[in-house]
Amino acid sequence: MKATSSTSHPAKAPHAHSGLWAANELRRRIAEGELLPGDKLSEQTLAESLGLSRNTLRESFTLLNSELIITRIPNRGVFVASPDADDVREIYAVRRTVEPACLAWGQDIDLDRLGKIIEEARTGLAAGDVPRMANANQAFHKQLVASSDSELLQELMSRVLARMRLVFHAMSDAPDFHSHYVERNANLLAMLRAGERLEAAQTLRGYLDTAEAELLSHIAQRPE
Template sequence: MPAAPATRKAFTTLSVEHASTVSRVAAELRRAVFEGELESGTPLREIALAESLGVSRPTVREALTVLVAEGLATREPNRGVSVATPRAESVRDVCRARWVLEGAGVQAWESADAVRRQRVRDTLDSYTAAVRGGEASYEELNERHLSFHVSLVELTGSPRLVQMAEALMDELKLALAQVDRLNRNAHDEAESHEGLVELLEAGRLEGPDGAHEFLRKHIEDAEVEIIEALRLE
């Protein structure tokens, strides 16, 4: 029996095909950015992208809006959208803020509940498995890497601090992905993160050889590496 007119009308706003097309275009652009096919500063022209991907300009426009919201692209008046370019002062500021948030998480390790501690272990395992498996994309490595750092902030038990950490990671994800791609150093990063968790598990939080100082040095080194590798100065 055919659906009643009122029922048909109720579904007229649904557009799975269009939404999925926007998602697929955004995913393809995201992949190209993380894999280095689209470098920082590359203009993302709607007409050229629409022709290349075989989709409409409005679809490309919506996909670009997604990338801008994620911090992977920037939109400037009269210049359009381009792949985001990290700036040295922003990298330094993000790393300072990371140190405050993640440092608070490290110091909360002993008072954190078992669920939050296990979350740190699980995100570490996920990241190291992806690194050593050798088949993960730079996008996937980046996501797992940053999830580990957010899990450190989760040790504080503060949803607001976690939300702040996630916003910082969004700012940093493009720069970190580019460094990983240029330096091919994901394996070294995995070992460094394992060293941090070993210190946490051993209860060695303070002192010159403790987890807190280890994390500070790790973030400082990351700041220098990003700025030097991407020639931001």
């Protein structure tokens, strides 16, 4: 049953009392790069833009804080988190468990959709457009997990992708990072099209190991 929309917030009123919906929306904005590490989250501005009460927004902050996506700093406010090496290790531990399993045993891998994402990534690569490549990479891995047909796994992946976006921001001074993975993703798709799902899963595990090592190396070299 559809709830009646309000005039001031037609798209959001059905969720006006849901801290969970607000958390999902903020997580999406972080995953898509609309909110960046260190950004301060204004309660008043966000509450107005989302059509929520400030109490409901605070519920979403509590959830995102527990996921380490935002950070509460006493007497200063709420900020989008800036991941460190431990965060990277945790993220990749989850990814190595979930994503290869979806490649190997996912019920419905949308090869056409993955192909369109690869086209988008290659367009970004040709243009030297790092945000476009990063967005395509996020979309590719999100689509892999969508093949599980599990809402729980997809919700978990949305949290992982939000934290990954924050990690990717740390690589903003290493523009070649994303370019390395455009053809790696294309190779995974070629293997899936050939029916080599177990091989693709094993390849992805190695790919994730490489990405983790590269990220950790870069973080270690950052000035304190």
